[in-house]
Amino acid sequence: MPDPTSVAARDQASILAANRQFYEAFASGDVSAMEGLWVPDGPVACIHPGWPPLTDRTAILRSWREIMMAGPPPVRAEEAEIQMQGPGVALVLCREVIGSVTLAASNLFRQTPSGWKLAHHQASPLAPRTPTEAPKGRILH
């Protein structure tokens, strides 16, 4: 039986492309592309920085429209790493760089008949630090 957590090279390229397209849609404020990147049906979730979880597809897409209409940020993703979590389920961990702020992001993709689609996104800002320091500020955990 194939290991469900291994990543075929073809899948890996498709997943990284979907992750890249997500940030391209975000940075360019492309509402239509953003809508097409999320799974069309089934469970879906999104936790923007500071926001409570959104678990309704309509509410999630509305939040992205509103964020992008307010002026999409010059965001770019770095250091993307794929983890296969099961058959047709991939977690991409990456850093989102927006100006001087860096966030840690988890993007969960599901394989659908129309390709790998976002099923869950969470991003949270990294605490300011120097290379030799632990994160500053109150450590919640």
Added chain:
Amino acid sequence: MPDPTSVAARDQASILAANRQFYEAFASGDVSAMEGLWVPDGPVACIHPGWPPLTDRTAILRSWREIMMAGPPPVRAEEAEIQMQGPGVALVLCREVIGSVTLAASNLFRQTPSGWKLAHHQASPLAPRTPTEAPKGRILH
């Protein structure tokens, strides 16, 4: 073919129990229980608030040991919601309450021969807000 995103009642109870045990281990500083709650092998990730992603099991368990040795917080989880993301892969969204601070958390579980185990955790503080306000402070997205 059964819908891979549907949740059998038995699985649902097991997944919620695993999520509860995670917060019980955290709140009681039970290092041994915490270690037993994470998947024993395969991909694993953890993003503590303000931290960069950790993707090495040894580093993740060390981080929990250090956090709990510094004094485990009186954390409790509320409003847990399960989303099946695929066969044997479940996402639990919940709120972590630590004193006056509330965080939004994503806990991804994989089904293993020894039960549902944590494969990924991310938590990020909610922005302070009143019921009628949008989140305060700079909205990164």
